[in-house]
Amino acid sequence: MRLSDAARSAIVRLAGQFPQPRSALLGALFVAQEEAGALHPEVVAEVAALLGLPASEAAAVASFYHLYRFRPEGRHLIQVCTNVSCLLNGCRAVLDDLRRRLGIQVGETTPDGRFTLKTAECLAACEAAPVVMVGPDRHGPLRPEQIGEILERYA
Amino acid sequence: MPEPFLLKYIHEPDQGDLDAYVSRGGYEGLRRALAMRPEEVVDEVERSGLRGRGGAGFGTGRKWKFLPRDPAVTKYVVVNADEGEPGTFKDRTLMEGDPHRLIEGIVIAGYAVDAHQAFIYLRREFHRARAVLERAIAQAYERGYLGRDILGSGYHLDLVLATGAGAYIAGEETALLESLEGRRAMPRLKPPFYPAVKGLYMQPTALNNVETLCHVAWILARGEAWYREQGPPILFSVSGHVQRPGVYELPLGTSIRQVIEAAGGLRPGRAFKACFPGGTSSAILPAAYLDTPMDYDLAKLDVYGAMLGSAALIVMDDTACMVEVVARTVEFYRDESCGKCTPCREGTVWLSQVLDRILHGKGRPEDLELLDGIARGMTGTCFCPLGESVPPAIYSSLRFFRHEYDHHVRTGHCDVKTAVQV
Ligand code: SF4
Ligand code: FES
Numbered sequence: 356m357r358l359s360d361a362a363r364s365a366i367v368r369l370a371g372q373f374p375q376p377r378s379a380l381l382g383a384l385f386v387a388q389e390e391a392g393a394l395h396p397e398v399v400a401e402v403a404a405l406l407g408l409p410a411s412e413a414a415a416v417a418s419f420y421h422l423y424r425f426r427p428e429g430r431h432l433i434q435v436c437t438n439v440s441c442l443l444n445g446c447r448a449v450l451d452d453l454r455r456r457l458g459i460q461v462g463e464t465t466p467d468g469r470f471t472l473k474t475a476e477c478l479a480a481c482e483a484a485p486v487v488m489v490g491p492d493r494h495g496p497l498r499p500e501q502i503g504e505i506l507e508r509y510a
Numbered sequence: 511m512p513e514p515f516l517l518k519y520i521h522e523p524d525q526g527d528l529d530a531y532v533s534r535g536g537y538e539g540l541r542r543a544l545a546m547r548p549e550e551v552v553d554e555v556e557r558s559g560l561r562g563r564g565g566a567g568f569g570t571g572r573k574w575k576f577l578p579r580d581p582a583v584t585k586y587v588v589v590n591a592d593e594g595e596p597g598t599f600k601d602r603t604l605m606e607g608d609p610h611r612l613i614e615g616i617v618i619a620g621y622a623v624d625a626h627q628a629f630i631y632l633r634r635e636f637h638r639a640r641a642v643l644e645r646a647i648a649q650a651y652e653r654g655y656l657g658r659d660i661l662g663s664g665y666h667l668d669l670v671l672a673t674g675a676g677a678y679i680a681g682e683e684t685a686l687l688e689s690l691e692g693r694r695a696m697p698r699l700k701p702p703f704y705p706a707v708k709g710l711y712m713q714p715t716a717l718n719n720v721e722t723l724c725h726v727a728w729i730l731a732r733g734e735a736w737y738r739e740q741g742p743p744i745l746f747s748v749s750g751h752v753q754r755p756g757v758y759e760l761p762l763g764t765s766i767r768q769v770i771e772a773a774g775g776l777r778p779g780r781a782f783k784a785c786f787p788g789g790t791s792s793a794i795l796p797a798a799y800l801d802t803p804m805d806y807d808l809a810k811l812d813v814y815g816a817m818l819g820s821a822a823l824i825v826m827d828d829t830a831c832m833v834e835v836v837a838r839t840v841e842f843y844r845d846e847s848c849g850k851c852t853p854c855r856e857g858t859v860w861l862s863q864v865l866d867r868i869l870h871g872k873g874r875p876e877d878l879e880l881l882d883g884i885a886r887g888m889t890g891t892c893f894c895p896l897g898e899s900v901p902p903a904i905y906s907s908l909r910f911f912r913h914e915y916d917h918h919v920r921t922g923h924c925d926v927k928t929a930v931q932v
Contacts, residue, residue: 372670374627375711380692381675385634406692419694419848421676422634434635438596439790440749440824442838476678476842477596478635481749481824482756491637 358401362390366405376406384417392427429464429471431509434488437474440481444496449485450474452499456506469509514759516724516745520607526642528649531610537655539731543618544663549579551622555726558734559742563600564590564683564719564820567806570726576706577623577714586715587620587628587667588705589723590686594633594678595789596842597822600745600757601720605632605639608724609646613669615723617655618730620667623716628669631690634676643671678846682894683717685848696848697894721745746804748773750825751780767800769823780827784911788819790839791899793906794832813909815902831926832911833918836903837865843900854897857888861904868915871922878915882908 358366366383370376383402384394391398394417396410403413417423435441435450450461453472457465464471480486483495487505494505524530531537543551556571577585589612593601605612616628632640647669650656658666672690674680680689684698687710702708709715718726729737741761746769749755753774760772766787776782784794787808793816795802802808809817826835844858861884864877885901892898908915917925 373672375691377692378672378690381689382673384675385673408692416692416694419677420674423675437838438842439786439835439838440597440755442835443750443824443826443830475635476846477594477598479593479599479602479633481597481599481747481822484749484755488635493638 356391356395356397358387358390358398362386363401363405366402370406377408380406380408380413380416381420384413384423388423393424395425429468431470431490432488433470433472434475434478435473436476436478436480436484436486436488438477438481440477441484441486444484446485448499449487449497449502452502453487456502470506514743515728515740516604516721516743517607517757517759519611520603522607525607526609526646528610528646528653531608535731536610537614537661539727539729540614540617540621540655541661543621543730544661544665548622548624551618551730554734555622555729558725558729558737560722560725560729560737561806562719563721563725563745564681567818570718570722573706573718574619574623574716576704577716578707579624581624584627584711584713585623585625586710586713587616587623587625588687588690588710588715588717589616589628589630590681590683590717590719591630591632591636591639592674592681592686593720594681595791595820595822596839597749597786597789597824598747598820599749600747600821602633602636602639603757604720604724604745605636606642609639609642610650611724611727612643612720613646613650613655615718615725615727616669617660617667618726619716619718619723621665623714625716626667628667629672629690629710630669631672631674631680631686633674640671647671677848678842679848679894679896682896685894686717687715694848696850697896699893744804744821746772747820747822748825749822750785751777751827751830752825753777763803763805765801765803766795766823769804770800770825773823773825776825776827780829782825783828783830784826784832786822786824786903788817789822790824790842790903791815791895792817792819793902794836794910795906796910814905816906817902829926831924832907832914833865833869833924836907837862837869839903840865840900843896847896851891851893851897853888853891854893854900857884857892857897858900860884861900868918869924871918873915873919873922875919877919878908878912 369379369382387398387402400410403410486495552574560570561567677695679685680695685695689695705715705717744762746758758772793813840861844862847854849855885904889901
């Protein structure tokens with residue numbers, strides 16, 4: 356798997372924004388992840404080469420952060436916040452409901468490849484607790500009875 | 511009580527539009543700053559009494575004064591927009607609702623410390639804030655509030671939106687700089703790495719939080735005398751068991767009880783039980799402390815680790831089980847520990863095991879002393895504030911809610927849950 360020219364030039368552009376190109380690493384890894392579906396070793400190596408880094412360095416950095424994935428996931432990532440404010444406002448019921456509806460456990464992907472379910476730490480949206488993010492969208496305060504309708508919006 | 515101003519425009523439908531911002535007097539603070547000498551801008555911010563709103567509460571003007579004045583030295587401005595302290599959401603709210611205020615504050619800061627390059631380190635999950643900021647930055651460039659020769663002053667500043675990647679520790683300022691340099695977000699030893707002296711790329715760096723820079727924009731627009739008359743105001747993020755969770759702008763020193771009232775009070779029929787006054791890294795306070803003022807003196811309470819922090823008030827009513835809340839809090843720090851130092855890496859895992867055991871009905875009487883002992887082992891021994899965030903919840907809950915731990919250990923059950931879930 357190789358990155359497209361568009362992705363490669365996006366990474367070069369990012370690198371040009373910083374006094375030291377290495378500073379673009381986090382953003383560049385997201386560019387690669389979005390295109391390749393996951394940070395496969397050869398994609399990480401390509402990103403590293405574009406930024407003039409050893410591949411092992413880029414891989415070590417990627418493994419530190421929660422939002423990178425190394426295996427492909429579903430089309431839509433569901434993140435259920437389980438931190439204190441959401442806990443106090445019933446995130447357990449929301450998570451249980453999602454598990455039941457999707458028929459999967461936390462960390463798994465539905466067989467049709469539509470959703471991956473994960474828990475998250477505080478999403479800095481505690482005023483809307485319990486909060487769930489589906490892809491880039493924030494939903495909350497969420498009652499279990501609203502979940503079905505929300506999921507339908509994501510094909 | 512003074513009118514709120516930090517939150518004044520965040521609910522306008524034209525959120526983040528430059529023309530709307532300018533028509534309400536936006537960028538007047540920048541104009542005023544550019545007509546002053548940089549040192550005068552720093553002095554004005556210092557005289558305003560503004561203290562950093564990221565948690566540490568250090569004087570912003572004083573912090574800027576640590577940067578060398580030598581024009582031959584490259585300096586940077588870095589904005590910490592990686593908000594992630596559980597219970598805190600004011601910075602996200604400001605960025606989504608009033609992005610030009612932040613940009614204005616950044617340019618003023620850059621001018622004051624003689625930097626020509628600024629970065630916003632933005633939390634990756636803030637998709638809405640990113641979209642809003644991207645548009646606002648593009649507008650600001652187009653109209654000469656950023657880039658070359660800003661407003662004809664000869665001063666130039668570039669602003670780049672960088673990204674986080676999901677690591678709570680990146681909110682710690684030296685860890686943030688590591689991350690911005692493209693490394694693992696692990697804290698640096700300070701001293702010698704105070705950002706003002708050796709920051710980004712080992713160059714002097716003014717590192718400020720989002721709310722802080724929004725205050726700066728207002729201070730320069732209206733003057734420090736006006737600002738001091740306002741309280742000074744502070745943004746409280748109020749969440750948990752209140753009727754209207756949200757961000758509230760109130761004067762520093764408002765009591766916990768009044769902040770709760772501003773947020774609509776407790777849910778009907780429920781009694782106050784406890785709160786974290788300053789996010790999960792502060793101590794847990796019971797009802798006896800409801801009239802305590804929320805200010806920097808909170809830290810002087812006789813409760814170890816009570817503090818204002820990032821002013822995140824998490825309220826708990828009588829349906830909350832303290833053992834569960836503390837266990838969840840510790841679990842957070844356990845998972846977010848960067849692993850660099852032993853007391854934090856091992857202490858959080860060990861505390862978590864003991865708390866889980868108690869929570870699941872397998873606690874032993876000696877576990878209470880054990881929790882206290884582990885917390886002691888972590889106090890003052892961790893490399894950075896993340897590890898030091900854990901003991902306050904342990905000490906304070908053992909002191910004020912020991913009976914709940916006792917009950918769990920003795921009966922294997924949670925009396926709160928049985929009382930509530932009928
Ligand atoms: S206290 Fe924790 S987060 Fe901080 S350096 Fe030590 S291990 Fe890392
Ligand atoms: S605790 Fe869930 S968003 Fe903050």
